[in-house]
Structure formats: C-alpha cells, structure tokens
Amino acid sequence: MNLPMLFVGGQEKKRVEEARRSASAGSSKFDIITLLAKTQSGIAEIRNLIYLAQKKPYNSPIRTIIILEAQALTVEAQNALLKILEEPPTSTRFVLTSPTTENILSTISSRCEKINLHSDIIKHQDDLQPEFTTGSLLSAYRSTDKLDINRWLGTWRKKLLDLVYENEFTEKAGVNKILNYIKLINKLKSLQRRRASQKLIKSILILETPKG
Numbered sequence: 001m002n003l004p005m006l007f008v009g010g011q012e013k014k015r016v017e018e019a020r021r022s023a024s025a026g027s028s029k030f031d032i033i034t035l036l037a038k039t040q041s042g043i044a045e046i047r048n049l050i051y052l053a054q055k056k057p058y059n060s061p062i063r064t065i066i067i068l069e070a071q072a073l074t075v076e077a078q079n080a081l082l083k084i085l086e087e088p089p090t091s092t093r094f095v096l097t098s099p100t101t102e103n104i105l106s107t108i109s110s111r112c113e114k115i116n117l118h119s120d121i122i123k124h125q126d127d128l129q130p131e132f133t134t135g136s137l138l139s140a141y142r143s144t145d146k147l148d149i150n151r152w153l154g155t156w157r158k159k160l161l162d163l164v165y166e167n168e169f170t171e172k173a174g175v176n177k178i179l180n181y182i183k184l185i186n187k188l189k190s191l192q193r194r195r196a197s198q199k200l201i202k203s204i205l206i207l208e209t210p211k212g
Helices: 012-024 043-053 075-086 137-146 149-165 172-193 198-208
Strands: 005-008 032-036 063-068 092-098 113-116
Touching (some): 005 012, 012 032, 032 043, 043 063, 043 075, 172 198
Parallel strands (some): 005 113, 032 063
C-alpha cells in the first residue's frame, strides 16, 4: 500500500515545491494530478479525484494525486477523502500539504507519513511574534507579504491547546493574547474568502495584531 504523504510546516511555497518534487520522483507529468484546495474545496472535487485515482497510470509506475493546502477542504470533503486514504489503489499515491496537522482532521493526518519542513515552529511564545509588530508602519506593511496566514492560525491554536493540556492558565493576559490572535486570523481568512483587497487585509493585520 502506498502510504499518503503530508508535508507540514514551513512557508506555503516550500510545501508546494516539496510536494511536487516528491510526486515527480515516481510519476511523469502526465500522471500527476494537482488539486488546489483553496479554490477547489468541495466534495465534488474530491469525488472526481477518487474517480481518477481508480484509473491506471498513463506512462508511470504510479499515479500521484497532490492536494495543496488540504486544510481548506470542507469537513465533508475531508471525510470523503479519508475513505480512499484508508485503502488507496495500489497504483495511486496521495501527497498533501498543510501548514500544521492541527488544520486538518486528525483521522487524515494519522494515516499519513508526515514530513515536517520546519519542526521548530513553536519553541517559545516570542517565536510567534511576527515581524510586522515591530518597526515602522512601512516596514510592517512590507513584511506582511511573507506571512502565511494558515500557518499562523495553526501555530496559535496549537499554542493555546498546549496551555490547556499543561494547565498553564496562571497568566490570563497571555491566553487572551492567543485568543485575540486566533480571532484576528480567522477574520483575515474570512476576508480572503470574500476576495477583499490585499491592501485592506494588510491594513487590518497591522492595526489589529496584538502588541507586546
């Protein structure tokens, strides 16, 4: 059985590059199918992939199906995907990317071989403070281009869960800061889905990011 692969961590561009590199190692360009979940997130798209997964490769030992940023799939689509990940066809393998494992269903991530592109994303709370919270407004505005919003959301969620499990709620201000981050990033993701202008998204990011 071909164990599905899941690339997590790092920047989105890096995850995409590694997923495509892995796919090209065993499949020709004619046998690589790519789904960008940010724009194709529904169950209809996953059902089509399942249909294609049943077909034999064109001119490669194996067909590879890449799902980029799988965290954007609807819950219904992820559940449909889970069924074929449990028993993938012998001639097909799946390669997924996601900012963190927390962004997708645990039943999916548990069935994948995980490749962490940046294993030390969370070490200290200071590491979670983005560059745009310091310096001039101009430098902050420019630095927002480097931000992977999905990765930040997963990172802060994980930090909050760690606090829950470790019972470290002695500093209420620290917990509130994390909750404020999550609210902000969810707001930004909502604006992205509504195709708001990048200028508006950047402005909100700079003005509403918790300081200190």
